[in-house]
Amino acid sequence: MNTDTDNTEAVTTRTITYRQALNETLRAELEHDEKVFLIGEEIGVFEGSYKITAGLLEDFGPDRVLDAPIAEEGFVGAALGAAMLGMRPVVEIMTINFSLIAIDQIVNHAAKMRSMFAGQVSIPLVIRMPGGGGQQLAATHSQNLEVWYAHIPGLKVVAPSTPADAKALLTAAIRDDDPVIFLENLSLYSAKGEVPDGEQIAEIGKAAVVKTGIDLTIVSYSRGTTTALEVANQLEAEGLSIEVVDLRSLRPLDRDTICASVKKTGHAVVFEDDWLSYGIGAEISATIGEGVFDFLDAPVRRVAAAEVPLPYAKSLERAALPSAADLARVVREVLNLAPATATSNDK
Amino acid sequence: MPDVIMPRLSDTMEEGELSRWMKQVGDEIHKGDVLAEIETDKATMDLEAFDNGILEQLLVAAGALVPIGAPVARIGDGSNIVADGAAPAAPTTAPTTAPTDAPTAVAPAPATAAPTSPARPTGELRTSPLARKIGREHGLDLHTIVGTGPQGRITRTDVDAAIAKQETAVTTAASAPVSAPLAVIPQPATTSTGSTDSVAVPVSRIRAVTARRLTESQAVPHFFLTSVVDVERLIAFRADANASLAALGIKVSLNDLFVRASAVALRAHPEVNASWGDGVILRHSHVNVGVAVATDDGLLVPVVTDADQKSLGAIATETRALAGLARTGGLSLAQMSGGTFTISNLGMFGIDSFTAVLNPPEAGILAIGAASDVPAVRDGVLVTVPTVKITLTVDHRVLDGAVAAAFLRDLTTLLEEPLRIVL
Numbered sequence: 018m019n020t021d022t023d024n025t026e027a028v029t030t031r032t033i034t035y036r037q038a039l040n041e042t043l044r045a046e047l048e049h050d051e052k053v054f055l056i057g058e059e060i061g062v063f064e065g066s067y068k069i070t071a072g073l074l075e076d077f078g079p080d081r082v083l084d085a086p087i088a089e090e091g092f093v094g095a096a097l098g099a100a101m102l103g104m105r106p107v108v109e110i111m112t113i114n115f116s117l118i119a120i121d122q123i124v125n126h127a128a129k130m131r132s133m134f135a136g137q138v139s140i141p142l143v144i145r146m147p148g149g150g151g152q153q154l155a156a157t158h159s160q161n162l163e164v165w166y167a168h169i170p171g172l173k174v175v176a177p178s179t180p181a182d183a184k185a186l187l188t189a190a191i192r193d194d195d196p197v198i199f200l201e202n203l204s205l206y207s208a209k210g211e212v213p214d215g216e217q218i219a220e221i222g223k224a225a226v227v228k229t230g231i232d233l234t235i236v237s238y239s240r241g242t243t244t245a246l247e248v249a250n251q252l253e254a255e256g257l258s259i260e261v262v263d264l265r266s267l268r269p270l271d272r273d274t275i276c277a278s279v280k281k282t283g284h285a286v287v288f289e290d291d292w293l294s295y296g297i298g299a300e301i302s303a304t305i306g307e308g309v310f311d312f313l314d315a316p317v318r319r320v321a322a323a324e325v326p327l328p329y330a331k332s333l334e335r336a337a338l339p340s341a342a343d344l345a346r347v348v349r350e351v352l353n354l355a356p357a358t359a360t361s362n363d364k
Numbered sequence: 365m366p367d368v369i370m371p372r373l374s375d376t377m378e379e380g381e382l383s384r385w386m387k388q389v390g391d392e393i394h395k396g397d398v399l400a401e402i403e404t405d406k407a408t409m410d411l412e413a414f415d416n417g418i419l420e421q422l423l424v425a426a427g428a429l430v431p432i433g434a435p436v437a438r439i440g441d442g443s444n445i446v447a448d449g450a451a452p453a454a455p456t457t458a459p460t461t462a463p464t465d466a467p468t469a470v471a472p473a474p475a476t477a478a479p480t481s482p483a484r485p486t487g488e489l490r491t492s493p494l495a496r497k498i499g500r501e502h503g504l505d506l507h508t509i510v511g512t513g514p515q516g517r518i519t520r521t522d523v524d525a526a527i528a529k530q531e532t533a534v535t536t537a538a539s540a541p542v543s544a545p546l547a548v549i550p551q552p553a554t555t556s557t558g559s560t561d562s563v564a565v566p567v568s569r570i571r572a573v574t575a576r577r578l579t580e581s582q583a584v585p586h587f588f589l590t591s592v593v594d595v596e597r598l599i600a601f602r603a604d605a606n607a608s609l610a611a612l613g614i615k616v617s618l619n620d621l622f623v624r625a626s627a628v629a630l631r632a633h634p635e636v637n638a639s640w641g642d643g644v645i646l647r648h649s650h651v652n653v654g655v656a657v658a659t660d661d662g663l664l665v666p667v668v669t670d671a672d673q674k675s676l677g678a679i680a681t682e683t684r685a686l687a688g689l690a691r692t693g694g695l696s697l698a699q700m701s702g703g704t705f706t707i708s709n710l711g712m713f714g715i716d717s718f719t720a721v722l723n724p725p726e727a728g729i730l731a732i733g734a735a736s737d738v739p740a741v742r743d744g745v746l747v748t749v750p751t752v753k754i755t756l757t758v759d760h761r762v763l764d765g766a767v768a769a770a771f772l773r774d775l776t777t778l779l780e781e782p783l784r785i786v787l
Contacts, residue, residue, distance in 0.1 A: 283494045283520055314494040314520045315513070353513050 030211040038180035038212050039069045039145075039201070042187045043107065045216075047077050050105060053191060056083040056092050057109030057145075066111050067147065067206055093119035093144065097127050100142040105191055110146040112154075113162050113200070120165075127196040128171030139194040143187075147201035149240055149290060150338055154203075156326035159334075161291040163239075166198045167267040167300075173221055174267040176200040178242035180210040182265060185219035193221060200267075202240040202290075224271035226278060230260035233284035233348055236275055236301050238264040241288045241339075248344045259348065267297060275301060276308035283314035284351050288344050293321035315351045320344050367423070367435030368399060368413065374697055377404045378505065379431045382411075382424050389446065391419045393439050400426075400436070405573040407700065408693045411436070418442035433489070433507045491518040498523045504530070570662035581722040584640075585760040588719050589768055591776045593752045595735055601782035609677055619655070619709050620680040622732055622754075625785045627651045627671035629775040630705055636771045637704050639725035640761045646725075654703035654723065655683055657690040664690040665723060667703040676786055711735060717753035727762035730775075731755040752779075 033041070046053045059066060061074035061084040074082040085092035089110060096106035110116045116123065127140050150159030167174045173195055177183040183201075190197035227242065228249050235245040242263040249259035262278050264271065279285045285305050287298035298319035305317050323337040349356060370380050380402040387399050393413045400411040417439040424436050438444070491499070491506055495518045499506045502523070509526045511518035567575070598621060605616050630637040630651045638647045651672040654665040666686035668679055689695045705727075708720040711734040720731035733755075737748040754776070758768045778784050 283492075311493050311497040314492040315517075350514075353519065 028213045028215065030213050032209055033180055033212050034206065035177075035180045035183050035201075035208045035210070036067065036069055036206040038183040038210075039187060040071055040073070042184045043070065043073060044076070046105075046107075046188060046191045047073065047081055050191075052103060053105045053107060054081045054083065054099075055107050055109065056085050056096055058085055058087055058092075058111055060084060060109050065109060067203070069109065069145070069201075069206075089115050089119040090122055093122040094126070096142055096144075097122055097140065100127075100140045100196075101130065101138045105141045105143075107143045107145060107191060110144060112158060112203075113146045113148040114158050114160050116144070116146055116162070123166070123172070123196070123198075124169050128169050131195065132171060140196045141191075141194045142196040143190045143193075143199055144196070145187075145199040145201060147203050147206070149202040149204055150322075150327045150334060152203050153329060153331060153334060155329040159327040161289075161322070163198070163200050163267055164291055164295070164297050164300075167270075167297065169268075172196055172198055172268060174198040174200060175219075175221055175265060176202075176239040176267055177265060178205070178227075178237075178239050178263050180208065181212045181217070182219065182225075182263075184212055185217040186221070186265065188217060189219045189221050192218065197221070200239060204240050205243070208243065219265070222266045222269035222271055224265055224274040225263045226260060226274065227263045228259065228261040230258035230282065232258045232282055233286065233352055234260045234262055234275075234278040234282045235286050235288055235344070235348070236262045236264065236278075236298075237288040238267060238297070239290070241290055244339075244341050244344060245288050248341050248348065251341075252345060252348060257348070257352070257354075264297075270300065270304065272304045272308060275304055279305050279317075280309045280312045283312055285313075285317045286344065286347050286351055287317065287319045287321075288339060289319065289321045290339065291321060292324050293319055294324060296321055315353070318347050318351050320347050368411070368415075368437040368439060370402070370430040370432050370434050370436055371411065372432045372507075373402065373404045373409050374407075377432065379429050380404045381429050382426060382436055383408065385422060385426050386410075387419050389419055389422060390442075393417055393419050403693075404697075405570075407695055407697045409697070413439065415439050418445070420444050421446035431507075432505075489518065490516055492520065494520050495523045498527070502527050502530070567662075570659070570664060574663050577724060578721050581724050584722055584724065586722055586757055587760055587765065587768075588755055588757055589765070589772050590717060590753055590755045591772050592738075593754055593776050593779045594740075595750050595752045595779065598779055598782045599735070599750060601785075605676065609680075612677065614677045614680055615684075616676055616680045617683075618711070618735070618752075619707070619732070620676060620683055621779070621782065621785060622707055622709065622730070623653050623655060623668060623671055623683065624674075624676050624679050625775060625778045625782075626705060626707060626730060627653050627668075627674075628785060629771055629778055631672040632774060633767075633771040635767055636728055636763060638727050638762050639704070640727065640759055641725065645762050648704040650702070650704065652702050652704045654706040654726075655686070656706060656708040656720075657687045659691050659693075661693070664695060664700065665703060665706055666690055666695055666699050667701065669702060705729070707732065711752065717755055719755050720757050722757055722759055727759040728768070728771075729757045731757065754779075 043055060055070060055073065060070040061079065061082050064071040070082060093108055096108045099106050123144065127142055130138055130140055148161045148163055163174060163176060166172050173193065175186045175190060175197060177186045187199060190199050228246055230249065235249060237245040242261065245261045249261050252259050260278050260282055262275055287301045289296055289298045291297055298321055302317040302319065320339045320343050322339055325337055327337055328334050346356065373380065382400055383403045384401040386401065387393060393416060395413055395416050397413045398410040399413050402409050402411050418441060419437060420440040420442065421438040423438065424430055430436055489506055490511060496506065498520060504523060504526055506518055509518050509522050511522050513519040602616055602618060602621060609616065634647050637651055638645050650670055652667050652669045653671040654667045657664050657666060668682055671679060686699060703726060706723045706729040708729060709732040710718055711732050714734050716736060717733040718731050720729040722729055733753040735750045735752050738751050740747055740749040756768060756772050
């Protein structure tokens with residue numbers, strides 16, 4: 018690129034991984050604001066279980082990148098206290114499963130302090146944590162508990178599905194004055210995508226139509242969005258026009274974008290990694306029913322995980338998690354189409 | 365147990381008048397029992413029970429117009445009996461269903477049900493919300509649409525198809541008159557005249573259908589041919605025939621002779637025994653002659669099927685029976701269906717000649733006037749001859765003048781040489 022003579026506002030992009038986007042963003046925010054610091058288990062010397070914080074201890078030192086003991090309630094509480102005093106802590110919890118130990122700090126304190134103290138404090142706290150199964154980590158380490166947090170007023174919950182959104186939403190989360198649960202996903206860390214250079218700040222609470230279509234809307238988030246796109250493109254080859262809405266934010270939920278899409282297509286399927294009952298899809302379905310009932314041409318369907326503790330055995334784990342084939346099948350059912358003849362899309 | 369609903373009793377029916385309840389609340393009902401009489405656009409028919417049980421509630425009063433699919437009564441185990449008084453008094457002329465400007469009233473027809481238990485005319489319908497919405501916007505009666513979705517659900521695809529069909533039908537309305545909607549609710553006279561000088565007379569189903577079909581027939585390009593028939597021999601023939609048939613209790617009318625003669629002529633002129641069918645001419649293999657019968661409620665046209673195959677005596681007997689049924693409201697739908705030609709006779713009222721309005725989709729109708737004596741010269745002597753003027757109305761899309769004239773000439777000859785009618 019001839020950037021010397023053509024210094025316009027054209028944004029240059031690079032293709033990097035989701036992991037790299039997170040790492041670069043943490044670095045940028047550590048540089049941007051000295052009140053930002055990182056805390057979590059083995060994020061310093063070991064550079065994090067998933068290497069998100071690689072190189073940061075070396076460059077920013079132990080005052081900005083803090084290794085914490087295996088005591089989630091303790092270090093989440095410490096970060097919360099720092100946030101009350103004006104710091105901008107970014108906590109890494111190794112996986113969302115371990116956040117259960119810290120849930121009192123998150124739900125009973127972080128989420129409520131602004132309201133209970135009449136606005137005297139704000140809690141600019143970010144808690145990063147990956148969810149998701151499929152890595153043979155068995156029942157206690159493979160959960161998708163994001164709906165627990167999305168249920169809580171006072172929290173914001175974002176769930177980027179692409180490296181670009183990982184960057185823009187993490188920047189927005191760190192600069193937000195309220196506690197933000199930042200949901201990552203184990204299977205997305207190595208996903209690649211184009212990421213714009215320079216400062217990018219997303220608006221928390223905005224969904225994105227990541228693919229347009231007219232026949233049916235798939236609503237998903239995080240890893241689910243990548244599967245939804247895969248299925249949409251596969252079905253497009255068969256002549257179906259599928260729109261994909263990536264929620265990006267589970268709380269606040271962008272009901273307008275969801276409803277606008279379903280109003281156009283008349284059909285909706287929610288693809289979610291959590292369990293079916295009381296899950297994200299239930300909220301989306303209700304949103305659609307209340308918002309665009311008159312435009313529905315078929316009941317809203319949900320494709321979610323089997324309602325069992327996730328098995329360890331690879332074959333059983335695969336069977337329990339919602340797959341592209343499951344999604345394609347339900348899309349066909351909603352559109353009242355014959356099942357696909359071949360099973361080539363079984364993954 | 366399911367509600368008893370207003371059934372679809374004919375292709376053109378959109379609502380039925382529940383003319384008379386035959387059972388009362390509390391009666392034990394057996395499958396097949398006649399619950400009520402229903403007057404449709406074409407006939408009075410029985411509403412039979414499909415369930416055993418106790419008649420618990422009448423949801424509409426006698427005289428009410430009820431859309432197809434709307435519940436009219438409830439049969440149960442007898443534990444929920446709702447007395448007659450709960451049913452609304454019969455508002456015989458009430459604007460029960462259709463919005464006054466919407467001939468195809470869409471499902472929500474609030475006024476037909478008992479106030480305690482609002483009827484849901486769409487109760488039997490399985491539709492998507494979107495299909496309902498589109499249906500509302502286009503004035504579609506979803507009951508007329510067959511759903512192709514899961515469990516027969518009506519979806520957008522189905523209503524879109526119906527709308528496309530409707531639009532096609534509008535452009536070819538003249539050729540597909542029977543599919544046009546009904547408008548049967550009388551306007552209160554004061555709304556149209558602004559005075560009390562006029563009295564609104566509620567019309568029967570029959571009159572409403574007559575009005576609609578005759579209006580439709582005005583869209584058909586038609587012409588008239590008149591012939592004067594010397595009926596001296598026909599009258600004599602009739603007298604002879606009646607003398608010989610008297611022992612059998614059969615009495616032949618002049619009209620029966622016209623029916624038989626027309627049937628014979630139609631068999632010889634198949635191009636007349638035809639109708640216009642959306643771009644093609646349908647020639648009918650059967651010769652079925654309709655006979656217009658005036659009744660207190662309006663015009664009915666029972667049909668003598670295969671009139672060319674039946675003896676004069678058989679036609680006389682059958683026509684008499686059909687006319688009797690017409691006057692008592694007992695005609696079945698089948699007895700009024702399938703006509704290929706119609707005869708309208710106002711001779712008994714002293715009308716000299718008249719033109720009849722086509723009875724779509726038939727291509728011809730014959731109007732018969734009264735016999736009257738006219739002067740004629742025979743063998744150099746001035747005599748009076750009884751004659752009848754017959755006027756043929758013809759659908760010009762099906763027939764041209766010369767072809768129709770040939771038919772009328774042959775018919776005239778048959779009537780003037782009546783032996784040929786029965787040979």
